[in-house]
Amino acid sequence: MVEVDADTCQALIERMDERFPGFADAIATGVAVAIDGQIYPDPLQQDLRPDSEVCFLPALEGG
Amino acid sequence: MGRYPAGSPGWRDKVTGQANYGADFSLPGMITGRVLRSPHAHARIVSIDTTEAGKLAGVRAVVTAADFPDLPSEVVAGGESPVNYRYISCNAIARDKVLYEGHAVAAVAAISAGVAEQALKLIRVEYEVLPHVIDVRDAMRDDAPLLHDNLYTEGVDPKPTKPSNIAKRTEFLLGDPAAGFAESEIILERSYTTQPVHQGYIEPHACVASVAADGMTTVWSSSQGQFMVREFCAKLLKIADSDIRVLPAEIGGGFGGKTTVYLEPLAIALSRKSGRPVKMVMSREEVFKASGPTSGGVLQVKLGARRDGTLVAAECELAYQAGAFPGSPAIPGCMTAFACYDIPNARTVGYDVVSNRPKCAAYRAPGAPMAAFAVESALDELALELGMDPVELRLKNAAKEGTRALYGPKMPVIGFVETLEAARAHAHYNTPLKANQGRGIASGFWFNIGGQSSAAVHINEDGTAEVVTGNPDIGGSRASMAIMAAEVLGIDYAKVKPLIGDTASVGYCFLTGGSRVTFATGKAVVEAANDVVQQLRARAAKIWKCEVDEVIWKDGVAHPAQGQTDTRTQLSLAEIAASAARTGGPISGKASLNVGGAGPGFGTHLCDVEVDPETGRVTVLRYTVIQDVGRAIHPGYVEGQMQGGAAQGIGWALNEEYVYDDQGRLQNSGFLDYRMPVASDLPMIDAVLVEVPNPAHPFGVRGVGEVPIVPPLAAVANAVARASGVRVNDLPISPPRLLAALMK
Numbered sequence: 001m002v003e004v005d006a007d008t009c010q011a012l013i014e015r016m017d018e019r020f021p022g023f024a025d026a027i028a029t030g031v032a033v034a035i036d037g038q039i040y041p042d043p044l045q046q047d048l049r050p051d052s053e054v055c056f057l058p059a060l061e062g063g
Numbered sequence: 064m065g066r067y068p069a070g071s072p073g074w075r076d077k078v079t080g081q082a083n084y085g086a087d088f089s090l091p092g093m094i095t096g097r098v099l100r101s102p103h104a105h106a107r108i109v110s111i112d113t114t115e116a117g118k119l120a121g122v123r124a125v126v127t128a129a130d131f132p133d134l135p136s137e138v139v140a141g142g143e144s145p146v147n148y149r150y151i152s153c154n155a156i157a158r159d160k161v162l163y164e165g166h167a168v169a170a171v172a173a174i175s176a177g178v179a180e181q182a183l184k185l186i187r188v189e190y191e192v193l194p195h196v197i198d199v200r201d202a203m204r205d206d207a208p209l210l211h212d213n214l215y216t217e218g219v220d221p222k223p224t225k226p227s228n229i230a231k232r233t234e235f236l237l238g239d240p241a242a243g244f245a246e247s248e249i250i251l252e253r254s255y256t257t258q259p260v261h262q263g264y265i266e267p268h269a270c271v272a273s274v275a276a277d278g279m280t281t282v283w284s285s286s287q288g289q290f291m292v293r294e295f296c297a298k299l300l301k302i303a304d305s306d307i308r309v310l311p312a313e314i315g316g317g318f319g320g321k322t323t324v325y326l327e328p329l330a331i332a333l334s335r336k337s338g339r340p341v342k343m344v345m346s347r348e349e350v351f352k353a354s355g356p357t358s359g360g361v362l363q364v365k366l367g368a369r370r371d372g373t374l375v376a377a378e379c380e381l382a383y384q385a386g387a388f389p390g391s392p393a394i395p396g397c398m399t400a401f402a403c404y405d406i407p408n409a410r411t412v413g414y415d416v417v418s419n420r421p422k423c424a425a426y427r428a429p430g431a432p433m434a435a436f437a438v439e440s441a442l443d444e445l446a447l448e449l450g451m452d453p454v455e456l457r458l459k460n461a462a463k464e465g466t467r468a469l470y471g472p473k474m475p476v477i478g479f480v481e482t483l484e485a486a487r488a489h490a491h492y493n494t495p496l497k498a499n500q501g502r503g504i505a506s507g508f509w510f511n512i513g514g515q516s517s518a519a520v521h522i523n524e525d526g527t528a529e530v531v532t533g534n535p536d537i538g539g540s541r542a543s544m545a546i547m548a549a550e551v552l553g554i555d556y557a558k559v560k561p562l563i564g565d566t567a568s569v570g571y572c573f574l575t576g577g578s579r580v581t582f583a584t585g586k587a588v589v590e591a592a593n594d595v596v597q598q599l600r601a602r603a604a605k606i607w608k609c610e611v612d613e614v615i616w617k618d619g620v621a622h623p624a625q626g627q628t629d630t631r632t633q634l635s636l637a638e639i640a641a642s643a644a645r646t647g648g649p650i651s652g653k654a655s656l657n658v659g660g661a662g663p664g665f666g667t668h669l670c671d672v673e674v675d676p677e678t679g680r681v682t683v684l685r686y687t688v689i690q691d692v693g694r695a696i697h698p699g700y701v702e703g704q705m706q707g708g709a710a711q712g713i714g715w716a717l718n719e720e721y722v723y724d725d726q727g728r729l730q731n732s733g734f735l736d737y738r739m740p741v742a743s744d745l746p747m748i749d750a751v752l753v754e755v756p757n758p759a760h761p762f763g764v765r766g767v768g769e770v771p772i773v774p775p776l777a778a779v780a781n782a783v784a785r786a787s788g789v790r791v792n793d794l795p796i797s798p799p800r801l802l803a804a805l806m807k
Binding site for chain 1: 473475576577766
């Protein structure tokens with residue numbers, strides 16, 4: 001678990017990339033994001049609350 | 064939801080034979096394509112000579128891999144998840160090596176099927192036959208025949224220096240499993256195997272492709288996504304998206320198996336070369352030998368619990384067969400294995416393993432049924448060892464809102480507990496059993512997905528409406544789209560006509576799969592219909608010469624807003640539509656979204672079986688599916704999804720498997736020998752709809768199509784174990800296998 005100051009998911013990814021170089025590239029494809037338990041396929045567009053929990057996980061499909 | 068008929072738009076066409084499936088389409092001048100397939104499980108292609116075939120009278124084109132771009136092996140963004148187009152291309156037509164019996168080697172288009180098949184016999188292919196490997200455990204051995212010289216296992220450190228059939232290792236970890244097992248009072252460890260099984264759609268793959276002189280390409284095909292067909296064909300043949308138009312045919316079943324392309328790129332190449340429209344239709348044998356089943360798996364499960372039934376630790380290691388190219392659902396297998404339960408310490412490790420079988424394809428809840436078979440079977444044994452009721456054991460550990468999932472996030476609003484409580488209270492669970500009969504229970508989970516969807520709602524002059532979306536209807540989604548649009552517009556369902564647009568007539572829609580359409584595309588429909596309502600209010604305001612805010616829309620009629628004191632006449636949708644030309648022109652709404660917030664789905668199944676101790680035959684006596692469906696838009700179709708998933712899962716548990724000879728050749732490539740359950744094999748499957756609305760959808764929708772195939776494997780196995788006293792951990796529990804176990 002890592003704490004980051006960011007008000008959007010895009011800002012969070014930029015902050016994470018500063019702390020862990022290569023992070024943004026690593027999640028550029030094939031990754032979905034869960035914000036406070038809800039999974040979103042387009043992480044860059046999502047706003048965050050001050051206490052939001054963000055999880056990165058493999059992109060999901062189905063049958 | 065408002066009132067609507069039991070059937071779906073298009074049902075009359077289906078039951079009267081009027082519906083146009085992939086094989087029904089014809090064009091003037093159309094010719095027929097056929098595919099030459101490998102007789103070997105694994106061989107190097109030394110040479111292909113098509114000279115004589117090309118000379119045969121009536122042959123218009125012959126293609127091999129040389130007619131397709133040699134794509135790089137790279138993982139790129141595609142659809143909703145990464146894609147390696149080289150794998151798709153090399154699966155559609157072999158390049159350098161054939162990797163399974165049935166792998167396409169060349170294709171011919173001729174004036175008749177007979178001429179095309181004659182031409183196939185004239186193609187000379189020189190093979191260097193290589194050792195093959197079918198079983199996943201054999202494929203993982205260090206000395207196994209290698210399918211790909213450049214495949215190195217991802218996900219291990221340090222990076223391997225030798226190629227392997229293990230394409231990827233993936234691990235998920237929560238808490239400290241070692242500490243959890245150390246504090247456990249009971250530990251149960253078991254191994255399981257499942258077989259690859261085919262989706263078994265009734266309609267074989269079929270398409271027609273026509274390439275015009277200017278290169279404009281049109282494809283009519285049966286698939287789960289016309290945009291997927293466009294995207295894959297464009298990449299495989301290096302054609303601009305705008306130069307391919309794909310029109311969806313009616314689809315005779317998919318279940319995930321039609322989320323990729325096999326024939327379409329071949330038909331395009333043949334049409335491009337011949338200048339004629341080309342139709343291609345697979346035989347059932349080709350469907351079995353050359354289209355993807357889901358993976359078989361080898362799984363180990365370890366559970367640690369306290370004596371009161373509290374789960375403390377859990378581990379699962381699974382190896383899934385990908386077939387000839389990487390891409391098994393090992394990752395979702397790892398993610399779903401323990402998703403039903405609140406376990407503080409858990410680990411799953413998954414391996415994606417290639418072998419000389421057809422490349423696997425998606426199948427309802429990819430990866431989840433195998434993992435659930437292992438975990439839910441182990442839980443049943445744990446319940447027996449603890450002397451606990453199996454429903455109570457699950458209730459004690461059930462995931463709820465806020466439970467941390469092994470794959471990361473906390474669960475949002477879910478209804479798993481409600482399905483268990485409904486199972487416990489159901490008459491089925493409390494009905495006495497007789498000798499040789501047993502009752503099994505198992506639960507299952509699927510994420511459900513959202514993704515990109517578009518919809519348009521057009522209002523006609525007479526007040527009727529069209530709803531256009533881009534998702535083939537494989538489970539009644541047209542009805543759901545019409546119902547939701549009618550609900551928002553406030554008009555009768557019968558006045559709304561749902562249509563499925565082609566790639567040039569509606570905005571992008573990701574394919575029909577992942578239980579996403581009623582949720583995600585439905586959300587686009589709701590937004591498009593809301594757009595229409597806003598326009599209708601504006602038209603009424605224009606007629607009444609007032610502000611839009613002074614008009615409200617209710618039950619399909621514009622009313623003066625509350626607080627207004629005048630007595631203006633109400634305006635119906637039909638009246639506003641009739642005057643549209645004088646108030647601003649046509650009324651149409653649209654929406655294009657990338658939808659998140661798909662509510663996870665959970666189900667619990669009850670299964671009663673009777674075992675014949677003399678033959679090992681298992682008869683399913685009673686089966687009940689209980690599932691949180693969010694909110695059922697069309698309850699009849701929701702029940703159909705639940706029943707269909709259960710039926711397929713029962714077949715997976717009891718009979719279905721691929722039988723190979725020692726040369727790696729499939730021996731049961733037909734429905735006579737590949738034993739899927741038919742109506743006479745099954746009882747009426749009861750469906751209990753639990754409705755815990757998904758707050759992320761305006762009507763509370765959750766996907767429903769995947770979850771019902773997850774629990775049946777274990778539900779049946781648990782029932783058989785309790786009926787016979789013998790537990791079979793290797794599927795299928797076919798009569799010979801069960802009889803052998805009974806006689807031990």
